[in-house]
Amino acid sequence: MMVPTEPRTYGNYIDGLWAASVSGNIEASINPADRHETVGYCQKSGQEDLDRAVAAARRAALIWRRLSAPARGDFLFKAANVLESRLDDIAETMTREMGKTLPEARGETARGVAILRYYAGEGMRKHGDVIPSTDPDGLMFTTRASLGVVGLITPWNFPVAIPIWKIAPALVYGNTVVFKPAQDTAITAAKVVECFAEAGLPYGVLNLVTGAGSVIGQGIIDHPGIDGISFTGSDGVGKKVALGAVARGAKYQLEMGGKNPVIVCNDADLDLAVDAVISGGLKSTGQKCTCTSRVIVMSGVYETFKDKLLHKVRQIKVGPGMVQDTWMGPCASENQMQTVLSYIDKGTAEGATLLHGGGRMQGEGYEQGFYVLPTLFENVNPDMVIAQEEIFGPVLALLKVDTLEEALNVANGSRYGLSASVFTRDVGRAMTFIREMDAGLVRINAESAGVELQAPFGGMKQSSSGSREQGQAAIEFYTSIKTVFMKS
Numbered sequence: 254m255m256v257p258t259e260p261r262t263y264g265n266y267i268d269g270l271w272a273a274s275v276s277g278n279i280e281a282s283i284n285p286a287d288r289h290e291t292v293g294y295c296q297k298s299g300q301e302d303l304d305r306a307v308a309a310a311r312r313a314a315l316i317w318r319r320l321s322a323p324a325r326g327d328f329l330f331k332a333a334n335v336l337e338s339r340l341d342d343i344a345e346t347m348t349r350e351m352g353k354t355l356p357e358a359r360g361e362t363a364r365g366v367a368i369l370r371y372y373a374g375e376g377m378r379k380h381g382d383v384i385p386s387t388d389p390d391g392l393m394f395t396t397r398a399s400l401g402v403v404g405l406i407t408p409w410n411f412p413v414a415i416p417i418w419k420i421a422p423a424l425v426y427g428n429t430v431v432f433k434p435a436q437d438t439a440i441t442a443a444k445v446v447e448c449f450a451e452a453g454l455p456y457g458v459l460n461l462v463t464g465a466g467s468v469i470g471q472g473i474i475d476h477p478g479i480d481g482i483s484f485t486g487s488d489g490v491g492k493k494v495a496l497g498a499v500a501r502g503a504k505y506q507l508e509m510g511g512k513n514p515v516i517v518c519n520d521a522d523l524d525l526a527v528d529a530v531i532s533g534g535l536k537s538t539g540q541k542c543t544c545t546s547r548v549i550v551m552s553g554v555y556e557t558f559k560d561k562l563l564h565k566v567r568q569i570k571v572g573p574g575m576v577q578d579t580w581m582g583p584c585a586s587e588n589q590m591q592t593v594l595s596y597i598d599k600g601t602a603e604g605a606t607l608l609h610g611g612g613r614m615q616g617e618g619y620e621q622g623f624y625v626l627p628t629l630f631e632n633v634n635p636d637m638v639i640a641q642e643e644i645f646g647p648v649l650a651l652l653k654v655d656t657l658e659e660a661l662n663v664a665n666g667s668r669y670g671l672s673a674s675v676f677t678r679d680v681g682r683a684m685t686f687i688r689e690m691d692a693g694l695v696r697i698n699a700e701s702a703g704v705e706l707q708a709p710f711g712g713m714k715q716s717s718s719g720s721r722e723q724g725q726a727a728i729e730f731y732t733s734i735k736t737v738f739m740k741s
């Protein structure tokens with residue numbers, strides 16, 4: 254049952270105040286499960302709003318960075334407690350605004366709480382080393398300096414976890430923040446920011462500006478008052494962030510796409526592999542950068558694996574994320590649905606064989622939402638568009654190979670290198686996979702999707718810009734090392 258709520262208008266959060274944009278323009282955020290439901294209204298801000306946010310963040314940076322790291326961490330602990338107390342409301346908002354099922358949205362919100370607590374604790378951990386000096390009277394050590402003001406540009410697929418895994422380390426390491434969420438999930442983002450406001454974060458330390466990516470996102474890229482930019486989203490926009498940041502000497506961090514392979518060896522536990530492919534490929538409607546999209550299966554088990562997979566795919570229940578027995582929700586937006594459908598058309602046009610799905614869900618209620626059937630292709634050639642480009646939808650491509658070497662060649666034949674899995678009972682094969690697979694996350698007998706918040710996260714090749722997010726690795730982006738030498 255949908256929970257009816259009165260659509261509310263959310264302001265920007267600038268210098269500790271919720272306010273309308275200067276233009277007064279607002280935009281509706283709609284429910285992808287039912288395009289006629291408005292979840293709320295958010296600001297369609299302009300450059301002047303961004304300038305105000307940057308100015309507030311710059312003023313606040315002078316005070317914030319002088320607080321002790323444990324004191325900054327205390328604010329994150331408080332924000333975690335507020336988020337936890339609002340978990341149900343925020344998760345429901347996420348489901349209604351972005352489409353993922355309520356259990357997934359609850360899980361993601363709980364992960365947000367855990368990330369906040371992890372980085373709150375980070376305020377108490379060491380941030381430097383003592384290094385022996387050649388001068389017997391000298392003391393040499395490293396400390397960390399914050400960047401100043403960071404701009405965070407986030408996507409719609411993890412509207413709580415991704416903003417928090419950027420905001421929390423940015424703050425605890427002494428930066429202030431200008432946060433621009435995807436407009437498609439701006440209401441969820443505003444509710445997350447409310448938790449920080451309620452936690453008593455000093456004015457200007459965290460600022461939210463909603464609006465079009467081409468205006469506010471681009472404005473962050475170009476803004477001389479922003480010292481670093483962390484971005485998650487598409488390839489194309491990521492490259493704009495990199496070019497713009499380099500042009501004005503700002504630090505940047507990119508987390509972009511994936512075309513994540515799962516290799517199923519002849520000795521694999523096939524039931525385990527099938528469950529992992531279903532969960533890793535189709536949960537969140539395939540809208541995770543770590544989602545499985547290429548399933549590379551050895552010929553000895555190909556037919557058995559395919560039959561088992563098809564059997565499970567046929568059982569998937571698609572529907573509104575708020576309905577209890579729904580396993581897979583709609584695509585997050587009409588645009589995203591059209592992108593997915595166009596890739597399905599390309600797959601068919603290029604000669605892949607459609608085994609299941611291949612279009613929109615039909616039937617009463619479904620036409621109001623952006624539902625695509627879970628889709629399975631076989632006879633996929635590694636060069637086909639559906640085997641090369643990130644689809645970001647519930648589409649799996651089966652590729653048949655004869656050897657592990659061939660499987661690794663196919664798996665590595667992509668410009669992406671985010672996440673990859675192998676299913677085998679053989680330690681030697683697992684070791685070969687760990688060594689030869691070009692991906693930032695490699696998994697043995699586990700699904701390709703999902704990351705643990707305390708571990709470094711990021712990809713190789715064109716998936717990321719090289720630095721890592723999450724865990725203690727986050728300190729590398731959000732700070733600079735200062736090497737200190739002192740003598741009396």
Ligand SMILES: NC(=O)C1=CN([C@@H]2O[C@H](COP(=O)(O)OP(=O)(O)OC[C@H]3O[C@@H](n4cnc5c(N)ncnc54)[C@H](OP(=O)(O)O)[C@@H]3O)[C@@H](O)[C@H]2O)C=CC1
Pocket residue numbers: 406407408409410433434435436437464465466467468469470471472474485486487488490491493508509510511541542589592643644645
């Ligand atoms: N790695 C990942 O996790 C993600 C990958 N993607 C991939 O990207 C594809 C397209 O998704 P889409 O939402 O369009 O991704 P985008 O890259 O357009 O969106 C990501 C963020 O960037 C903002 N943005 C858009 N244009 C600019 C710009 N010119 N300058 C700065 N920021 C900008 C967006 O704002 P706004 O949307 O408000 O305009 C959003 O906040 C997906 O199909 C998928 O393949 C998408 C999301 C996440």
Ligand SMILES: O=C(O)CCC(=O)C(=O)O
Pocket residue numbers: 410411415485540541542543544702703704
């Ligand atoms: O798999 C996850 O949990 C994180 C994925 C992610 O970062 C993304 O899709 O952008």
